[in-house]
Amino acid sequence: MIQKPFSLSEDSPPSAGGGLLDRRLFLQRGLAFGTAALVGKEALAGDLERAAWMNKAGDTFSHYGQPSPHEKAIIRWISNNPAMPGNGVSWTPLQQLAGTITPSGLHFERHHNGVPSIDPAQHRLLVHGLVRNPIFLNLDQLHRYPMVSRVGFIECGGNSSVGWHEEPTQAALGNLHGLVSCSEWTGVPLSVLLEEAGLKTEAHWLIAEGADAAAMNVSIPVEKALDDALLALYQNGEPLRPENGYPLRLLLPGWEGVTQVKWLRRLEAADQPVMARNETAKYTELQADGKARQFTFIMEAKSVITHPSPGHRLQGTGLYQISGLAWSGRGKIKQVEVSADGGKSWGEAQLQEPVLSKSFTRFRIPWRWDGSAMVLKSRATDETGYVQPERNQLIAERGRNGYFHYNAQVAWGVEPDGSLRHVYA
Amino acid sequence: MIQKPFSLSEDSPPSAGGGLLDRRLFLQRGLAFGTAALVGKEALAGDLERAAWMNKAGDTFSHYGQPSPHEKAIIRWISNNPAMPGNGVSWTPLQQLAGTITPSGLHFERHHNGVPSIDPAQHRLLVHGLVRNPIFLNLDQLHRYPMVSRVGFIECGGNSSVGWHEEPTQAALGNLHGLVSCSEWTGVPLSVLLEEAGLKTEAHWLIAEGADAAAMNVSIPVEKALDDALLALYQNGEPLRPENGYPLRLLLPGWEGVTQVKWLRRLEAADQPVMARNETAKYTELQADGKARQFTFIMEAKSVITHPSPGHRLQGTGLYQISGLAWSGRGKIKQVEVSADGGKSWGEAQLQEPVLSKSFTRFRIPWRWDGSAMVLKSRATDETGYVQPERNQLIAERGRNGYFHYNAQVAWGVEPDGSLRHVYA
Numbered sequence: 001m002i003q004k005p006f007s008l009s010e011d012s013p014p015s016a017g018g019g020l021l022d023r024r025l026f027l028q029r030g031l032a033f034g035t036a037a038l039v040g041k042e043a044l045a046g047d048l049e050r051a052a053w054m055n056k057a058g059d060t061f062s063h064y065g066q067p068s069p070h071e072k073a074i075i076r077w078i079s080n081n082p083a084m085p086g087n088g089v090s091w092t093p094l095q096q097l098a099g100t101i102t103p104s105g106l107h108f109e110r111h112h113n114g115v116p117s118i119d120p121a122q123h124r125l126l127v128h129g130l131v132r133n134p135i136f137l138n139l140d141q142l143h144r145y146p147m148v149s150r151v152g153f154i155e156c157g158g159n160s161s162v163g164w165h166e167e168p169t170q171a172a173l174g175n176l177h178g179l180v181s182c183s184e185w186t187g188v189p190l191s192v193l194l195e196e197a198g199l200k201t202e203a204h205w206l207i208a209e210g211a212d213a214a215a216m217n218v219s220i221p222v223e224k225a226l227d228d229a230l231l232a233l234y235q236n237g238e239p240l241r242p243e244n245g246y247p248l249r250l251l252l253p254g255w256e257g258v259t260q261v262k263w264l265r266r267l268e269a270a271d272q273p274v275m276a277r278n279e280t281a282k283y284t285e286l287q288a289d290g291k292a293r294q295f296t297f298i299m300e301a302k303s304v305i306t307h308p309s310p311g312h313r314l315q316g317t318g319l320y321q322i323s324g325l326a327w328s329g330r331g332k333i334k335q336v337e338v339s340a341d342g343g344k345s346w347g348e349a350q351l352q353e354p355v356l357s358k359s360f361t362r363f364r365i366p367w368r369w370d371g372s373a374m375v376l377k378s379r380a381t382d383e384t385g386y387v388q389p390e391r392n393q394l395i396a397e398r399g400r401n402g403y404f405h406y407n408a409q410v411a412w413g414v415e416p417d418g419s420l421r422h423v424y425a
Numbered sequence: 426m427i428q429k430p431f432s433l434s435e436d437s438p439p440s441a442g443g444g445l446l447d448r449r450l451f452l453q454r455g456l457a458f459g460t461a462a463l464v465g466k467e468a469l470a471g472d473l474e475r476a477a478w479m480n481k482a483g484d485t486f487s488h489y490g491q492p493s494p495h496e497k498a499i500i501r502w503i504s505n506n507p508a509m510p511g512n513g514v515s516w517t518p519l520q521q522l523a524g525t526i527t528p529s530g531l532h533f534e535r536h537h538n539g540v541p542s543i544d545p546a547q548h549r550l551l552v553h554g555l556v557r558n559p560i561f562l563n564l565d566q567l568h569r570y571p572m573v574s575r576v577g578f579i580e581c582g583g584n585s586s587v588g589w590h591e592e593p594t595q596a597a598l599g600n601l602h603g604l605v606s607c608s609e610w611t612g613v614p615l616s617v618l619l620e621e622a623g624l625k626t627e628a629h630w631l632i633a634e635g636a637d638a639a640a641m642n643v644s645i646p647v648e649k650a651l652d653d654a655l656l657a658l659y660q661n662g663e664p665l666r667p668e669n670g671y672p673l674r675l676l677l678p679g680w681e682g683v684t685q686v687k688w689l690r691r692l693e694a695a696d697q698p699v700m701a702r703n704e705t706a707k708y709t710e711l712q713a714d715g716k717a718r719q720f721t722f723i724m725e726a727k728s729v730i731t732h733p734s735p736g737h738r739l740q741g742t743g744l745y746q747i748s749g750l751a752w753s754g755r756g757k758i759k760q761v762e763v764s765a766d767g768g769k770s771w772g773e774a775q776l777q778e779p780v781l782s783k784s785f786t787r788f789r790i791p792w793r794w795d796g797s798a799m800v801l802k803s804r805a806t807d808e809t810g811y812v813q814p815e816r817n818q819l820i821a822e823r824g825r826n827g828y829f830h831y832n833a834q835v836a837w838g839v840e841p842d843g844s845l846r847h848v849y850a
Contacts, residue, residue: 048551048691050640051543057638058539059667060510063500064492065530068671070545071664075488085485098611098659099574101526105490106663114483118476120495126473146746149524149777149787186523213482215475234523236661238531239496242484246493266473321571352574354779362574 015347018340018376019368020322023350067105076106077175086114086213089156091178094325095309100151100352100360102181104236109243110156110179112278113214116263120247123211125231129268132198139247142231145188150230150253151359153327155180155299157256157283163391163406168422173309176422177410180327182360185251187232190225190267203269207276208250211263218259218283219273220252224297228253231264254329254358255297256405258283288399299329301388302407303336303363303380314418317371322349323364328382332356335381336363342375342411342425343390349378369414375425377411391424440772443765443801444793445747448775492530501531502600511539511638514581516603519750520734525576525777525785527606529661534668535581535604537703538639541688545672548636550656554693557623564672567656570613575655575678576784578752580605580724582681582708588816588831593847598734601847602835605752607785610676612657615650615692628694632701633675636688643684643708644698645677649722653678656689679754679783680722681830683708713824724754726813727832728761728788728805739843742796747774748789753807757781760806761788767800767836767850768815774803794839800850802836816849 015022067074074096080088090109092102109115120139127135159179162169169176199222206225209217220229230251232240240246245262252260258278273279273295285293303326308314326333332355337346349363363378380388389397391408398405413423440447492499499521505513515534517527534540545564552560584604587594594601624647631650634642645654655676657665665671670687677685683703698704698720710718728751733739751758757780762771774788788803805813814822816833838848 048634051541051547051636051690053541053543054636054638054640057509057511058536058541060539061501061503061505061513061515061534061536062668063503063515065501065532065534065666065668067489067663068545068665068667069542070672074663076486076490078486078488080486084482086482088486090486090488097662098572099609099662101609101662103529103661103663107490109486109490111483111486114485116476116478116483117494118478120493122476140740144740144745146789146791147523147748148789184524184526211476211479213479215479236528237522237524237526238492238499238528240493241490242493243487243490247495265476315565315569320569323572354781356779364571364573366571 015365016339016341016345018345018374019370020338020340020347021366021368023348023365025366074106076109077178086111089179091174092181093172093174094178094304094306095173095311097306100182100325100362101236102183104183104238104241104244107181107183107241107244108156108179110257111212111243112216113212115242116212117242118211118247118263123247123265125248125264126266127193127197129207129270130200130203131269132200133196135193135197142188142248143233145192147186147188147233148230149184149186151182151184151356152251152253153180153182153358153360154257154260155327157258157404160406161403163408164400164402168424170310170422172311173304173306177304179257182327183235184237185230185232186234187230187251190229190231190250193231194225199269202271205270205273207268207270207274208261208264209266209268210261211265216261216278217274217276218261218279219276220259222269224252224255254299256283256299259297283404285398285404286401288401296405300405300407301328301330301333301380301382301386302326303378303388304410305338305376305378305412308420309412310420310422312420314369314414316418317369320367320369321364322367322376323362324378326361326363326378326380327359328380328386329358330386331358331383333361333380334383336361337379338365339377340367340374343377346379371416373416374414375411375423376414377409377425379409440790441764441766441770443770443799444795445763445765445772446791446793448773448790450791499531501534502603511536514604516599517606518597518599519603519729519731520598520736522731525607525750525787526661527608529608529663529666529669532606532608532666532669533581533604535682536637536668537641538637540667541637542667543636543672543688548672548690550673550689551691552618552622554632554695555625555628556694557625558621560618560622567613567673568658570617572611572613572658573655574609574611576607576609576781577676577678578605578607578783578785579682579685580752582683582829585831586828588833589825589827593849595735595847597736598729598731602729604682607752608660609662610655610657611659612655612676615654615656615675618656619650624694627696630695630698632693632695632699633686633689634691634693635686636690641686641703642699642701643686643704644701645684647694649677649680679724681708681724684722708829710823710829711826713826721830725830725832726753726755726758726805726807726811727751728803728813729835730763730801730803730837733845734837735845735847737845739794739839741843742794745792745794746789747792747801748787749803751786751788751803751805752784753805753811754783755811756783756808758786758805759808761786762804763790764802765792765799768802771804796841798841799839800836800848801839802834802850804834
């Protein structure tokens with residue numbers, strides 16, 4: 001038997017250099033793929049050999065399903081502090097996933113002192129401070145409030161920080177840019193509780209505090225709290241996972257992860273921010289002039305090519321689908337462009353519908369690889385017109401002291417042997 | 426400390442009898458909820474007592490996360506054949522979930538001879554029969570094909586079959602109607618492979634065969650195969666779960682589950698259906714006149730109120746949010762109406778955006794319960810104008826021999842003690 005990869009006919013129109021083709025090509029009928037796979041006579045006649053696992057009864061039903069044992073390599077990569085193992089991160093393996101929803105078991109983690117084991121029957125939420133009517137609720141009471149659902153990404157402010165390094169770090173995509181995930185969240189609009197609590201006019205901030213051992217706290221402007229903030233109780237249909245704040249987290253769509261306080265137990269209305277560790281010593285950005293940016297809440301537009309990416313290997317020349325993810329903390333992704341010649345020319349990628357605000361958008365574009373070395377890049381534009389910057393441009397704006405909020409274009413070098421490397425281009 | 430449930434002011438406008446309120450009410454600002462929860466002086470001053478779990482470092486990171494141990498009751502309920510445990514179903518606990526995505530671990534199961542343990546390196550897909558170019562692919566080759574993503578429900582043709590019983594069965598919602606789930610699927614459009622294979626003009630059916638021990642097979646009209654059928658490789662972002670067809674299943678959006686063959690290994694183009702067991706002896710509907718309906722592929726519009734539902738208990742009079750799910754195999758849900766007086770009057774529910782074709786749509790409406798006995802119902806209308814029928818209407822059309830394709834309106838009786846029962850109304 002012979003199997004050939006499919007290939008487009010030679011008259012497929014290019015959309016940019018390096019073999020990029022028109023994004024609508026895959027949506028057309030009547031393509032000449034040119035494959036002529038030969039199979040054995042028995043299979044052609046319908047007598048396909050039975051696979052070994054067809055000769056015995058299969059496994060029975062399960063109360064809660066798990067991935068196939070053959071997919072054990074699809075895991076979060078953990079980087080934590082050996083002396084304090086509850087402090088660190090774990091990364092979503094974006095290069096092994098597809099679509100836009102991140103399975104809850106693979107949602108990235110960022111903990112300051114581990115995941116508390118919270119008994120939901122004992123958990124309480126207090127809304128107090130500069131309010132006319134303090135609120136103190138258990139979860140049964142909170143569940144009675146009206147809920148809404150929304151799909152949304154959460155990204156750590158420190159995601160992609162390796163981009164600031166002088167040399168491109170060699171690692172799988174998820175280990176470079178995997179502190180971002182996307183879920184469907186369901187919960188109570190924070191505005192409903194704040195209306196009930198009655199914010200006093202001098203209340204400009206909410207101090208949000210978690211019930212972890214770090215009692216992690218940050219300051220949230222009331223404008224965001226009254227806009228699209230959610231008291232999230234469900235993630236991808238089921239109660240929040242422990243590492244994502246079970247039983248209750250703050251969701252601030254499009255804002256950096258640290259502000260979306262997990263294991264939420266308190267919201268204190270105040271006239272000033274609390275100036276907590278994670279909004280002063282950390283999650284601020286030291287500029288070239290020695291001054292620091294602070295309260296840089298919004299995650300700007302970003303994109304990464306997930307397929308192919310380092311660790312994958314192209315199997316010969318011919319047609320491939322380049323696929324990736326784009327997102328913006330300011331709204332919807334308007335356009336993603338892909339380059340196969342290191343940014344000299346760009347083709348427009350197809351965006352998977354529905355394109356949702358402050359959510360992952362999957363983009364795809366067909367590409368015919370001729371076997372030569374080349375450089376793949378993507379750049380996202382969001383509905384505000386903001387364009388994901390070149391790396392040099394980001395450094396020119398922000399200096400070389402950066403750690404947080406790196407969102408420059410990402411480039412993969414394709415080698416003639418089909419392997420891929422992280423490059424600056 | 427005193428906590429009261431919130432309540433709308435008395436001038437909230439009703440939308441229908443039984444306390445149903447305007448669906449937009451929860452979206453407005455400035456509601457008079459009237460709660461005056463009192464908290465201890467220490468909490469008011471900001472010295473909220475630390476919870477026990479805050480006094481020790483939390484759990485560390487995990488490669489693949491799991492639900493909280495406190496949510497162990499949220500499971501699929503299994504009903505299988507004791508003599509042949511791989512034959513049966515397990516049910517999604519819709520009454521314990523929120524939003525529209527079903528977590529993959531809780532997606533319903535229907536197996537004919539268990540879940541095969543498939544080695545993906547050995548799995549093959551054969552496309553043959555009335556085609557010009559037979560195709561025989563391994564998974565690496567299939568992964569190179571262009572992919573798309575879509576959210577879609579899958580519903581077993583036998584879901585809700587208890588609705589045909591003379592008396593309303595008392596059980597949790599998921600155990601009555603939970604053979605339906607909704608996921609984001611990613612895979613290769615079947616039309617791409619069929620174009621490559623070159624269907625002969627006399628090919629009107631595709632015989633799809635699974636690699637389970639039952640070698641489960643059914644017949645698919647080529648029109649559907651060329652329309653929106655997918656060779657699904659991913660479910661909610663990660664590779665398919667074993668019980669959902671790992672490594673490859675057929676996805677036929679909006680069609681009954683049995684046609685969406687799991688562990689797909691073969692598609693044979695033919696001029697006639699194969700008349701397999703599961704399209705003749707089963708998954709057909711015997712009518713009152715003794716004739717059977719066959720090839721009833723499309724799952725018609727349906728809705729169920731998930732909250733509140735049997736097993737829940739209302740905690741006193743006052744405001745609640747009624748919430749539920751609607752779906753249609755013919756396209757988008759256009760409208761869901763809710764009744765609190767057994768169908769005498771109806772209020773229009775809010776549909777959660779985005780409303781997607783052949784997917785779960787979450788609906789919600791505010792309701793003030795006065796503590797009296799009443800009957801809650803919902804009815805869905807899809808974009809074709811089809812209205813979910815009354816139970817009597819469905820029986821008049823289909824007779825009393827039914828088992829499959831029950832989609833009549835579902836009613837919950839609310840008792841003065843706050844409990845709920847399944848009723849026919």
